[in-house]
Amino acid sequence: MTDFTTTSASITPDRTPRRVRHELRFRQLTVKTVQRVTPHLIRITLTGDDLAGFTSLGFDDHAKIFFPDTATGQLTLPTVGPDGPVWPASGRPTMRDYTPRRYDASANTLELDFALHDAGPATQWAEQAKPGDILGVGGPRGSFIVPTGFDWHLLIGDDTALPAIARRLAELPAGARVVVLAEVDSEADRIPFETQAELTLQWVHRNGVEPGLSPVLLDALEAMKLPPGDFHAWVGCESAIAKALRAHLVGERGANPKWTRASGYWRRGAAATHDTHDE
Structure with a gap:
């Protein structure tokens, strides 16, 4: 009698990546803590009621970070329209992509690490950030798992x-x-x-x-x-x-x-x- 049983050791694991889409949301969050991790890395911990439901399933996900106006301190965020973001007539803020380092739903916190490479707007904001400052976060719109x-x-x-x-x-x-x-x-x-x-x-x-x-x-x-x-x-x-x-x-x-x-x-x-x- 021939045994056609396949042992678990011979089964090839599924190695196919998959994409998952998320509901697009824009959040206004508040800086909770600022930590200088290394000479060239600042960790910003964010919190706020808008953080509820944040989803990031892929280790290299990217969220869109919106920075307040350097002159007025005002944060401009879009609304969600049928075809994506809808911006107010006042224009768009400075934006950059960052990987969400850690989201803790129970603590209602989101960590972002800022690598200090240059004197651009993201580096300038991170170096001056303090508890109580505001920051905008959009997405991630999807995850690659x-x-x-x-x-x-x-x-x-x-x-x-x-x-x-x-x-x-x-x-x-x-x-x-x-x-x-x-x-x-x-x-x-x-x-x-x-x-x-x-x-x-x-x-x-x-x-x-x-x-x-x-x-x-x-x-x-x-x-x-x-x-x-x-x-x-x-x-x-x-x-x-x-x-x-x-x-x-x-x-x-x-x-x-x-x-x-x-x-x-x-x-x-x-x-x-x-x-x-x-x-």
Whole structure:
């Protein structure tokens, strides 16, 4: 008699990412606490009645952050129309995309980490922020959920990607294997990570080189010995560097293009950009 029973060990886990859409909402929130985590990272904790129902299911979700007018302190938010945001005649505020680092429904708080890369409006606001200040948050409009059932996981990023890396590490289950390659300016800019997964962590430092100009991420990846097996690779950093890292992973290291997600979280010389490198 032939036994056609399939054992659990032989079942290939579902590795298909899925997208989830969320109701579009715009919230006016209040700064609860401000923490200087490292010399180049400020953590802002927000709260407010509008925060109820906030949803962020993907570790690299992006919420749209709306900053108050620097002259008047007034915060302008759109309303939700049938085709998306509807702006008042007074115009639009300064906006940037940020990853929600942690949402605590029971405490009614939302944490955002601001990487201090330049003297732009987001950095200026974060450095001056104090409890009681207001900030607008829109979305996330959707989540991209990456399964955890790979042989191992690779996360690569600079300061701007630390919140997403922290979220992914926190959600990976015990027994998962993960390699993290993270770029910051110096040893003083390292942050602790919490995870149940088996973590191999390598920090690389720019040592004063302007962000977006240092080759340390690509140099370290090229020198890194990667584990065997099927892996999901995630990259988040300056756009040109993210594209080069993805090209190396797919072209030289055998990464499956369908399991390689690279994003330009920012682009040198440009403001308010977010690039996706799929090819």
